[in-house]
Amino acid sequence: MTNSNKKNILIINGHPNRDSFNFALANAYKEAAIQKGASVAEINIADLHFNPNLQFGYTKRMDLQPDLLESLEKIRWADHLVWVHPVWWGGLPAIMKGFIDRLFLPGLTYKYKDNSLWWDKLLTGKTARIITTIDQPAWYYCFVYGNPSINQLKKSTLEFCGIKPVKVTPIGIIKTADNEKRKQWLNKVAQLGSKHL
Numbered sequence: 001m002t003n004s005n006k007k008n009i010l011i012i013n014g015h016p017n018r019d020s021f022n023f024a025l026a027n028a029y030k031e032a033a034i035q036k037g038a039s040v041a042e043i044n045i046a047d048l049h050f051n052p053n054l055q056f057g058y059t060k061r062m063d064l065q066p067d068l069l070e071s072l073e074k075i076r077w078a079d080h081l082v083w084v085h086p087v088w089w090g091g092l093p094a095i096m097k098g099f100i101d102r103l104f105l106p107g108l109t110y111k112y113k114d115n116s117l118w119w120d121k122l123l124t125g126k127t128a129r130i131i132t133t134i135d136q137p138a139w140y141y142c143f144v145y146g147n148p149s150i151n152q153l154k155k156s157t158l159e160f161c162g163i164k165p166v167k168v169t170p171i172g173i174i175k176t177a178d179n180e181k182r183k184q185w186l187n188k189v190a191q192l193g194s195k196h197l
Contacts, residue, residue: 008078010074012081014093015085036194052101071099075123080196083131123163130153132169138170
């Protein structure tokens with residue numbers, strides 16, 4: 001990557017409903033990034049055909065379905081990953097968790113070193129942005145609950161695999177927001193897209 005305005009950006013949408021505000025946010029980021037010269041690819045996890053259940057845990061490797069193999073290639077291609085998802089019960093949607101369980105595997109996104117507690121981070125050199133919608137104030141989610149979904153995705157997954165920095169944009173409170181507030185959030189996300197952040 002020689003030109004900061006020519007980033008390869010991958011938008012990964014974890015919401016299962018195409019009519020959700022998450023899709024509007026993802027589209028706002030995408031359009032702004034394209035207008036500023038970025039190459040943009042998308043993964044809408046709900047559109048993929050795969051078994052989200054890590055059936056044998058880590059004792060036996062399951063074959064990756066074609067949609068997962070294509071997703072892995074997109075992740076490797078990208079300089080910057082943009083994850084868009086809602087917070088449900090303090091965590092990620094089930095289909096998004098299944099996507100991570102099936103794809104972020106030893107040898108693919110990280111690799112344990114022999115006779116060591118340490119590991120190689122196979123996604124080093126990439127950055128990420130998490131855009132997450134919540135139905136409570138961000139400060140409340142942070143101080144009362146400890147940001148569980150953010151910690152899981154940012155620290156335990158993305159940074160574990162070498163992606164850094166990982167920045168977070170919480171969007172909420174969704175359920176009480178009027179159209180004007182939603183427009184403000186869409187504009188905010190578009191600004192992030194225009195700067196490729």
